Amino acid sequence: MTLGFYPGCSLKGSSREYAESVLAVAKAFDITIEEIKDWNCCGATAAHNMNRELSFALPARILSLAEKQGLTEVVVPCAACYSRLTVTQYELAKDKELKDRISEVNGMEYKGSVTILNIIQMLDKYITPKLEGKVVKPFDHKVACYYGCLLVRPHEILKFDREEDPQSMDEVMLKAGATPIDWAFKTECCGAGLSISRTPSVGKLSGMIVGDAKDRGAEAIIVACPMCHSNLDMRRKEINKYLGEKVDIPVLYITQALGLAVGLDRKELGLNRHFVKVTV
Amino acid sequence: MSKIGVFVCHCGENISATVDCARVAETSGKLDGVAYSVDYKYMCSDPGQSLIKSAIKEKGLTGVVVAACSPRMHEPTFRKACAEAGLNPYMCEMANLREHVSWVHEKGEATTEKAIDLVRILVEKVKYNQSLNAIKVPVTKTALVIGGGIAGIQASLDIANTGHKVILIEKDPSIGGHMSQLSETFPTLDCSQCILTPRMVEVAQHPNITLYSYAELESVEGFIGNFKVKIRRKSKSIDEKLCTGCGLCTTKCPVKKIPSEFNEGLGMRTAIYVPFPQAVPNKPVIDREHCTYYLKGKCRICEKVCPIQAIRFDQEDTIEEVEIGAIVLATGFSVKQPDFFPEYGYGKYPDVITGLQFERLASASGPTLGEIRRPSDGKVPQNIVFVACAGSRDEAKGIPYCSKICCMYIAKHAMLYQHKVHGGKSYVFYMDIRAGGKNYEEFVRRAIEEDGVNYVRGRVSRIYEKNGKLIVKGVDTLLGAMPVDIEADMVVLATAGVANSDAEALAQKLHVSYDAYKFFAEAHPKLKPVETNTAGIFLAGACQSPRDIPESVSMASGAAVKVACLFSQDELTRDPLIAVVNRMAPPVYSSCVGCFLCVSACPYQAIEKEEIKNRAGEVIKTLARVNPGLCQGCGTCVAFCRTKSIDLQGYTHEQMYTEVMALLNEY
Structure with a gap:
């Protein structure tokens, strides 16, 4: 079967390993991934603060391209891209005038016929049902599943999981042989884009997340968002400074952890690209 | 020749800000059969009503159309005014220019046109109105109070103290409700139980109050003054008459780890239990979901220890059928x-x-x-x-x-x-x-x-x-x-x-309205806070919206007064807007052919079979007959009747047809 794929900027740059692991896992389960041709920026995070029309035009163009390419389902692994695309689809479905205007701006008809899947929805639909018998190296670790902000919010638009206490990643990891821990920072802010402008703030916010995971005995933090990953992984120096100790719990994308469980190669999953060494 | 008066109300600015009332009155005055028309700022006020009364007398009006608010609001007011001026009250109709026009449309030509149209169709209708007489029905002077919290307790005591009978039903084994769970109460910090338990006892001992604890409403039929209610008395698995409430069974019951509802799960209770020491009635019930005997068929320890053999494992739920005149809903939150x-x-x-x-x-x-x-x-x-x-x-x-x-x-x-x-x-x-x-x-x-x-x-x-x-x-x-x-x-x-999880189901059973959050709806947010839109059913306490104790008690007393007002009359007057099967001279008797489709269509079981006999006592024709006491005037039977033998008084085929034609015709 074929699944559309929108990587967005991160998966081509700082989180190449996320893309690599998504493709590797898809391949292992006989899913053909077809990237949307000529895709553009989703607009996160600047566009929707500056120009409402632009913030819908950008994702709408991506979705129109997918429609033109004949894709019915598109997996969007980046949580920010997923949010922008889904919000656009929601707003345009509500407002015919806006939809027509956006089609005109893009010079491209937008129908709204594509189903957008975040990475968990993709795993739930196509991978975990076939997981039984394929887990050759159970990911036998205590894991803290970190959802961040955009994967589950706002609930009225995404209609995905419970916004205050999400469970979907925990369930996937349970099936991969892990022991998800009950912890308090599942959806707390990692500092997001302040990573560059106010790095110490990210050190504190991400530090509280990593600190709680550590205190509750997590051996790995599992994420599904490039932004979360870069803050928890790349900013570990600032995190450790905030915590006042050296914490070396690795941060894995959920597809990396799942890939390990089904016996994929570590390099194929991009595990060599992390700042905090992946020892699990 | 009809002489109809049209009275157009401004409702302050509610209507006149959007509708050109003077033009409505002027145009109506020119309609065929209209003898008089006028507009006025507040038609429901005393001078407004006087305007109608004097016009009836001076112009000899045969019918009246009041173009004002919803008939739900003021139809009784204007019909009464007409009656006082000697006109049959059912010759008065209301055109709703407020809810149906001014509140839902912008100011403009089309809005005023719509107002005129509504007046026109009613002018035509009134030409076919018949003088009708109100129906008198008796009142059963027993009240049903549903819910034994503070609101239900207060309502029961107040009604009972006016000398009327009350049946109080409570779904739990004891009355007392949430208030019995409270420690102290604001703003005086007096102990909740100390002020509540004497009233609970008073309820149990009051000669006019019958208390059914562990009981729920099964079904309701009928209407104000004449409800027929079935109450399910859940099996307590004990003989209440024998049981002295000694409590020995509760101390010996081996199932001791059931989270206590009364203690909100912070304490445990046994399977045979009294919810709390001050419970009324202070007699245990067996919780069959947790009792070992009901689960596994063994144990019966309570039966063995009971000194007077009051345990009844084979007891079943019983259904009590009672006749009720008014209902107070006090089911809490x-x-x-x-x-x-x-x-x-x-x-x-x-x-x-x-x-x-x-x-x-x-x-x-x-x-x-x-x-x-x-x-x-x-x-x-x-x-x-x-x-x-x-x-x-x-x-x-x-x-x-x-x-x-x-x-x-x-x-x-x-x-x-x-x-x-x-x-x-x-x-x-x-x-x-x-x-x-x-x-x-x-x-x-x-x-x-x-x-x-x-x-x-x-x-x-x-x-x-x-x-x-x-x-x-x-x-x-x-x-x-x-x-x-x-x-x-x-x-x-x-x-x-x-709202309680079963509030919606209960509201539907009783045909009372409820809001988006399943709280029961009052008939008017300001002026009818304890009434519902269903006549004879009243509200008390937090089932209507979150309420504290003083408010619940005030509401309960308010509801009790409403019940007492109702019970102060020996018979009630009902609008005669009911279905009637036509009758004709012998040998036809009626165009009804006795197919009785209407019987199965009637939601109120108001249609019965009537036999027409000759002098020898032989049945020569069987007809449908509408019981005027039971008919609610919904009109379902009218739609079902194949021979058009049933008509709804006040809304006859002729009247409806005339209204439609009036709307289609230019004026």
Whole structure:
């Protein structure tokens, strides 16, 4: 079967390993991934603060391209891209005038016929049902599943999981042989884009997340968002400074952890690209 | 020749701001058959009514159309005015220019045209109106009160003290409701049980009150003054007449670990149990879901120890059929349950509790005998946090309304905590303090100023456990949105007050309206706060919206007076807007052919078969006959009748046809 794929900027740059692991896992389960041709920026995070029309035009163009390419389902692994695309689809479905205007701006008809899947929805639909018998190296670790902000919010638009206490990643990891821990920072802010402008703030916010995971005995933090990953992984120096100790719990994308469980190669999953060494 | 008067009301500016009332009156005056038309600022006022009365007398009007508000609002007013002027009240009709025109349309030509159209069709209708006589029905002077909390208790006592009979049904084994669970009450801190239990006893002993505890409403038929009610008396598995309430069975029952409803799960009870020591009636019931005998067929220890052999394992539910004249709904409210607050860890952390659970901890009759000890390890909490608006005023949670009672009970809780735990620290996170009520604001100030409760204005985003402490992450918006983290030993959530889970089903059973949150709807938010839209059914207490004790009691007394007013009449007058099967001279008797499709169509079982006999007593024709006492005038039978033999008085085929034709014709 074929699944559309929108990587967005991160998966081509700082989180190449996320893309690599998504493709590797898809391949292992006989899913053909077809990237949307000529895709553009989703607009996160600047566009929707500056120009409402632009913030819908950008994702709408991506979705129109997918429609033109004949894709019915598109997996969007980046949580920010997923949010922008889904919000656009929601707003345009509500407002015919806006939809027509956006089609005109893009010079491209937008129908709204594509189903957008975040990475968990993709795993739930196509991978975990076939997981039984394929887990050759159970990911036998205590894991803290970190959802961040955009994967589950706002609930009225995404209609995905419970916004205050999400469970979907925990369930996937349970099936991969892990022991998800009950912890308090599942959806707390990692500092997001302040990573560059106010790095110490990210050190504190991400530090509280990593600190709680550590205190509750997590051996790995599992994420599904490039932004979360870069803050928890790349900013570990600032995190450790905030915590006042050296914490070396690795941060894995959920597809990396799942890939390990089904016996994929570590390099194929991009595990060599992390700042905090992946020892699990 | 008809002489119809048209009276156009401005309703202050409600209608006249949008509709050109003068033009409506002027145009109506030119209609065929209209002898008089006028517009006036307030037609329902005394001078307005006088205008109608004098016009009837002076112009000799044969019919009246009042173009004003909804007939639900003022039809009785204007019909009464007509009657006083000597016109049959059913010759008066109302055109709804407010709800159907001015409130729903913009000002403009088309709006005034619509108003004129509505008047026109009613002018044509009135030409075919018949003089009708009101129907008199008897009143059964027994009231049914549903729910034995403070509202139901007060309503029952007040009705009973007017000399009328009351049947009080309560779904739980004891009356008392939420109030019996409370420790002290605001704003005076008097003990809840001390003021409630004497009234519970009074209910049980009152000669005019029949108390059915452990009973639920099965079905209701009929109408105001004449309800036929079936009550399901759930099996208590004991012989109530024999049982003395000695309590031996409850001490010997081996199933001892059932979370007690009365103690909000903070204490345990047995399978045969009395909910609390002051229960009324003070006799046990067997909880069949947990009793070993019902689950496994063995045990029967209670039966063995009972000194008077009062246990009845084979007892079944019984259905009591009673005739009732009025119903008071006093079924109360519930609080939101664990899964609602994942961010607060309610249900996950044992020391995050609800306000009702705190009441039990603070109550002298509670599981800790009134000492504030936390559920997890029984330690006295040194730091306690109260979270106001847990769910309330939160659109994201689907509860945009204010639960109203929480601001006050939180102040009370914090105060009780400070009185009982010297040196303890208490914090209240709040959005606003809503303390409207006599001595309420002073009470909250007392908590803050005299008892040193720390009020923090801001919401709590999350509560989690760390190193044996509950970390409460909040914000202080009065300090520039400063984040506040408090390490608490216990957290009390002022959970939103919500309608009971079965409120919707009950409302549908009784045909009373309810709001978007399943609270029962009053007939008018200001002027009919205890009435429902169904005649003869009244509301008391928190089943209508979250209410505190003084309000519930006031409402209950209000509802009781309404019942007493109803019972002060020997018969009731009902509008004769009911279905009738036509009758003709012999040998036809009626165009009804006796197919009785109408019988199965009638939702009120109001149609019966009537036999027409000759002098020899032989049946020569069987017809349908509408029982005027039961018919509600819904018109379903009219639509079903194949031979058009049934007509609805006041809404006849002829009248409907004329209305439609009037609308289609130019004027």
